[in-house]
Amino acid sequence: MIYKLVVPGPIEDVEEVRVLEWHGASGRAFEAGDLIVELETYKAIVEVRAAQHGILRALLCAAGEWQKVGLPLAVMSDDGAEALPDSLAAVAELPVEFEVS
């Protein structure tokens, strides 16, 4: 199954974040609890962790790029060989846990 990793929310007052650091490149497998990406809000860092297994397939926002809450940062999948869709509109969100610090 294909998933999109979106900017998690709601985070109080935050509409938009900047990608600070990816913890892995395309092809890396993440297990539940693994830190995937750190995001920067206007005053805090958001750690986004996988809540289930997933393989990072494509980064849509590199470090330093901006994205709005709820919009996709990356494409992930259960299996590294699954073909990626043209559109993410109907793709499920990868379950994540996030912490604002």
Place this chain on the structure above:
Amino acid sequence: MSSDARQKLFFREAIIRALREEMDRNERIIVLGQDVAEFGGSYREFEGLFERFGRARVRNTPVAESAMIGLGVGAAAAGLRALVTITYMDFLMLGLDPLVNYAAKARYKTGGQIEVPLVVKTTAGAKGQGVAHSQCIEAWLMAVPGLKVVVPATPADAYGLLKSALRERGPVVYVDHKRLFPTAGEVPNEETLIPLGEAAIRRCGSDVTIATFSFMTRIAERSAERLAAEGISCEIVDLRSLAPLDMATVCGSAGRTGALLTLEEGQLSCGVGAEVIFRARESLANLRTARIGALPAPVSSNPILEAACIPDVERVTDAVRGLLASR
């Protein structure tokens, strides 16, 4: 790099960049305020300056607003250039004596022998903090000869106006809105100063002019989007500077649309809108006008009462429809 290259920054980062550039350029600039040094400021808007410029130029002060501004006025009169930060504009009241009676009058009183290049940086506006941490008293300051007042709505304007303020010969009050800190926006990579006293047209339209500033510019933009769906075309003038006031831009726009709505978060009585509308009417005949501001009540820390007190999209869109119906 081309001259129109831009980089998106958080609001506070635009402030830091302006300060860093101006402090690099002019070693006489000092920053004074509560928690501005190691802590980096209440909104992290001074982050990195202490590390770069050191304790002599980025100085923590006690919680004593009158002494802080008094110190800044004295330092500026003696040849430094001081930026004093007052976290909430409500507490600027404690420092009005040195600001109004000394800084704003020094050049006049000494026949030009003493200048006070002081910037007081502060925040206005409601954000859940109650009666004495939410006020917008910019209009009080507009009534002081010798004082300039700037009110950015975007990171690019925060950057460009703060840089200009730090090159002024006399005192400037620079006011951020608390709700602007979560926002981000494009800022030119090339060093850019925005002159004090130049408004900006944020949106072009033909039916009504909305003159506003600071966070209310965003409320005006959302209102204009909603009204556009009804076929009403709004032009938005972001004043950017309240003293001096760019009436040429306001009147140019209102002269084209024939209708002027002012929108501010502060009080209507003797407010920014009262001044703008009166001056516009002095030069434009048959101008239809209306103004929106906070209700005449303290701003509660109760979120429902806070929202009821300050202007929102519903009040703006209702006011525009009412103004156009009076045609």
